[in-house]
Amino acid sequence: MIRTMGFWRMIIPGMLLIGLAACAAPKPPATQKAVGPPILDGRRGMAGFPLSPGPAPGSVGELESSILQAYRLRLELPSATTRPVSVIGDELSWLDTLRVDVSGAKVRIEYLPRQLEVGAVELTRSRVAQLDYLATPLWFEQAQVNLWTSARMADVRIVRDSRNQSGLILAGAEQGFLEISLSGKDLPQAALQILRRGAAHVGANVKSVSIDLRSDDPGSLEGALRVESSILLVPVTFSVHGRMEIDDRFRVHFSNGQARGEDALGTLVASFLEMKMRKTEQEIRPLMRFADDRTQVRWMKFDARDGLRLAIGFGR
Numbered sequence: 001m002i003r004t005m006g007f008w009r010m011i012i013p014g015m016l017l018i019g020l021a022a023c024a025a026p027k028p029p030a031t032q033k034a035v036g037p038p039i040l041d042g043r044r045g046m047a048g049f050p051l052s053p054g055p056a057p058g059s060v061g062e063l064e065s066s067i068l069q070a071y072r073l074r075l076e077l078p079s080a081t082t083r084p085v086s087v088i089g090d091e092l093s094w095l096d097t098l099r100v101d102v103s104g105a106k107v108r109i110e111y112l113p114r115q116l117e118v119g120a121v122e123l124t125r126s127r128v129a130q131l132d133y134l135a136t137p138l139w140f141e142q143a144q145v146n147l148w149t150s151a152r153m154a155d156v157r158i159v160r161d162s163r164n165q166s167g168l169i170l171a172g173a174e175q176g177f178l179e180i181s182l183s184g185k186d187l188p189q190a191a192l193q194i195l196r197r198g199a200a201h202v203g204a205n206v207k208s209v210s211i212d213l214r215s216d217d218p219g220s221l222e223g224a225l226r227v228e229s230s231i232l233l234v235p236v237t238f239s240v241h242g243r244m245e246i247d248d249r250f251r252v253h254f255s256n257g258q259a260r261g262e263d264a265l266g267t268l269v270a271s272f273l274e275m276k277m278r279k280t281e282q283e284i285r286p287l288m289r290f291a292d293d294r295t296q297v298r299w300m301k302f303d304a305r306d307g308l309r310l311a312i313g314f315g316r
Contacts (some may be wrong), residue, residue, distance in 0.1 A: 012221050035282075036286075040287065042291060048168050052065075053166070065094050067085045075102055076105060093124075096129050116159065130150075133154070136148060143182070146180070155292060156168050170289060172295030175316075177313045204229050205230050207229055219300065224239060238267070257278065288314065295315065
């Protein structure tokens with residue numbers, strides 16, 4: 001999608017370090033007002049596509065070329081892939097098909113993702129009869145994730161933000177779904193790689209990560225995360241555990257976050273995380289939001305029987 005690594009940055013650190021911020025709280029009433037930012041934000045590129053730097057595409061061929069060039073900057077595409085991007089239509093305003101299949105690709109180590117800014121300027125808009133994105137799997141170093149999005153009668157918009165970053169966002173659709181999954185083997189490996197990248201900026205070395213997840217019903221996720229790391233050979237070990245629940249209006253609720261340190265620096269990190277969790281507990285966040293407010297989440301499901309699977313259905 002528009003920010004392949006955006007998934008990792010949101011789902012792994014967000015849902016496991018902060019998102020899993022409760023132990024076993026009852027479901028809050030669905031009458032509370034959502035005040036926080038959405039977990040998945042289509043306005044910022046989630047479920048959309050990247051575009052290469054330069055002028056906005058002005059034709060069907062230019063759109064296909066721009067998307068392909070952008071993915072080549074982000075991914076190492078398999079040599080056997082003949083046509084990873086296919087855009088079919090007589091004119092840019094009405095497309096029959098927009099299909100991207102980067103299955104087997106690997107995220108480039110040097111790629112640093114950035115989401116689009118909320119409020120990016122709309123340049124053009126199109127209607128797509130059938131939109132599909134497949135990355136089954138997509139490799140992130142030694143871990144793999146499966147991503148799949150499909151939408152019928154989709155509205156897409158070319159936008160550009162104040163940093164001159166462009167993208168093709170999925171603004172809405174008559175009907176569609178999004179599915180993200182990692183196996184039990186790949187989930188801790190993905191978290192390890194993500195945390196290693198982040199920790200390197202502060203001179204820390206993450207040695208190991210363990211994750212334990214459980215879903216009692218399709219709308220809840222409970223789990224624990226333990227991180228063993230060090231800074232200048234000084235151990236930093238801590239754990240976070242908790243629960244998140246989705247109400248009948250598809251808003252995410254957090255409560256009673258807990259973190260525990262196993263050494264001096266780990267205790268300091270745990271205290272910082274608990275402070276962040278307390279702030280998160282004051283927010284109720286929409287699960288997903290689109291630029292077209294008529295498009296809403298219609299169903300969702302967590303599955304933690306072997307790793308993590310999140311499926312979301314949406315439509316007008």
